[in-house]
Amino acid sequence: MASLSSxxxxxxxxxxxxxxxxIGDTHITERKSLEIIxxxxxxxxxxxxxxxxxxxxxxxxxLPPPPCPPPPPPPPCPPTPQxxxxxxxxxxPKPPHSPPxxxxxxxxxxxxPPGQPPLPRLGFESPLLEKVFPVLQAFQKxxxxxxxxxxxxxxxxxxxxxxxxxxxxxxxFPNTPHKALASIQFNGYxxxxxxxxxxxxxxxxxxxxxxxxxxxxxxxxxxEVSSLKYLFELDLSNNKLTGDFPASVLKAKNxxxxxxxxxxxxxxxxxxxxxxxxxxxxxxxxNLVQKLPSNLGSITALYLTFANNRFTGQIPAxxxxxxxxxxxxxxxxxxTGCLPYQIGKLNLATVFDVGFNxxxxxxxxxxxxxxKMEQLNxxxxxxxxxxxxxxxxxxxxxxxSLSYNYFTQAGPKCRELIKRNILxxxxxxxxxxxxxxxxxxxxxxxxxxxxxxxxxxxxxIPCGKNPNGAKxxxxxxxxxxxxxxxxxxxxxxxPEGVRNR
Numbered sequence: 001m002a003s004l005s006s007x008x009x010x011x012x013x014x015x016x017x018x019x020x021x022x023i024g025d026t027h028i029t030e031r032k033s034l035e036i037i038x039x040x041x042x043x044x045x046x047x048x049x050x051x052x053x054x055x056x057x058x059x060x061x062x063l064p065p066p067p068c069p070p071p072p073p074p075p076p077c078p079p080t081p082q083x084x085x086x087x088x089x090x091x092x093p094k095p096p097h098s099p100p101x102x103x104x105x106x107x108x109x110x111x112x113p114p115g116q117p118p119l120p121r122l123g124f125e126s127p128l129l130e131k132v133f134p135v136l137q138a139f140q141k142x143x144x145x146x147x148x149x150x151x152x153x154x155x156x157x158x159x160x161x162x163x164x165x166x167x168x169x170x171x172x173f174p175n176t177p178h179k180a181l182a183s184i185q186f187n188g189y190x191x192x193x194x195x196x197x198x199x200x201x202x203x204x205x206x207x208x209x210x211x212x213x214x215x216x217x218x219x220x221x222x223x224e225v226s227s228l229k230y231l232f233e234l235d236l237s238n239n240k241l242t243g244d245f246p247a248s249v250l251k252a253k254n255x256x257x258x259x260x261x262x263x264x265x266x267x268x269x270x271x272x273x274x275x276x277x278x279x280x281x282x283x284x285x286x287n288l289v290q291k292l293p294s295n296l297g298s299i300t301a302l303y304l305t306f307a308n309n310r311f312t313g314q315i316p317a318x319x320x321x322x323x324x325x326x327x328x329x330x331x332x333x334x335x336t337g338c339l340p341y342q343i344g345k346l347n348l349a350t351v352f353d354v355g356f357n358x359x360x361x362x363x364x365x366x367x368x369x370x371x372k373m374e375q376l377n378x379x380x381x382x383x384x385x386x387x388x389x390x391x392x393x394x395x396x397x398x399x400x401s402l403s404y405n406y407f408t409q410a411g412p413k414c415r416e417l418i419k420r421n422i423l424x425x426x427x428x429x430x431x432x433x434x435x436x437x438x439x440x441x442x443x444x445x446x447x448x449x450x451x452x453x454x455x456x457x458x459x460x461i462p463c464g465k466n467p468n469g470a471k472x473x474x475x476x477x478x479x480x481x482x483x484x485x486x487x488x489x490x491x492x493x494x495p496e497g498v499r500n501r
Contacts, residue, residue: 130157233255244267297318327352
């Protein structure tokens, strides 16, 4: 009976040992799985420890297990073979789901050097270029006619590229390290569109210094440009712009170049325009109707063109104050009166053109001071008298056009210029020369000719030459020419003779 009890106890002990080992293996396996999920990385899991061999009988109790090795990551210690605690009636609960793997820490950029501008977004070189980008996009949508396919190059955000965005030029913005849109060069592009206007385009380009848009099809009026404090050159010539003269340009304080020719601006030019510090003012070929303002001479321009408008009245004497003036064109207006002698003070002028007007009187002797004059056009007016020899003696003359007037005398120096095809006196009243008006035409003119209010000023020479000597020489020439032309009757050789008939 005792042996039977011993046998039963032995069987019970063996089953408990087997159960304990199974539960221990499961626990080890599940722990390893949890470790891989939470921090597992790429390291392979450690292999499970071998199952301990059964201890021999009558051996001393086993030594405690060695301590676990230090991380990372420590392998799980094998369980000590000993009697387990009482077995629970159900299996242990599974570990909860592991939390998601935390994202890697963001890579920190190296610190920026002090004074460096903030990094632009979306690939722009600078925040100033990013600011102007929507303005360019809006303009691009207005253009429906682009025969040269210029806007096909407007792709991406590299506004300053030489391959893309043709017609635009960039430069460093003053006193900053930023690049900015500095120049618009649309000359000759023939951009067109039913809604192609300058408003919300030109007035939004607050970093631009040059805006050239000659020969396009811009419509409407010129917008306010007072905010364009860096604008130096504005060329809107040969477009379809209308309305009054754009007085908004008066607020562009740094403007030095203004070209509005070949549009249909109407009305008057504000006198304040001539107070601007302009080098160039081109307003020809418009619909401007007014008298030339008395403060014309306040302008500092090198080049002035008023041609092909409807300016009236006399040329103001103040014109002589424009000391750096090089070229001035008044042709094809309705100017009247006599030429002021102060024109002779324009000693840097190379071009003076008043052709196709209704000016009258003799040529002032002061024109003999225009030493650099190359192109002098007084054609198709009502000038009369003797052509001053002092004018024909100008050293730089390449073209002197006096055709379709009422001049009666030409001296030796002037006739020499006629032979050299420099002077054109066709259709005058010099009856011993070919291609002149008829005697009747000349007589009718001198019967109603206009005189100058200050006739004495016609003999003034402001450049220091002796006016009396010149005057005596000219009077002597007139007597000689009158005697030479005496066979030609009808009293048309001198104004006095025609007038007294």
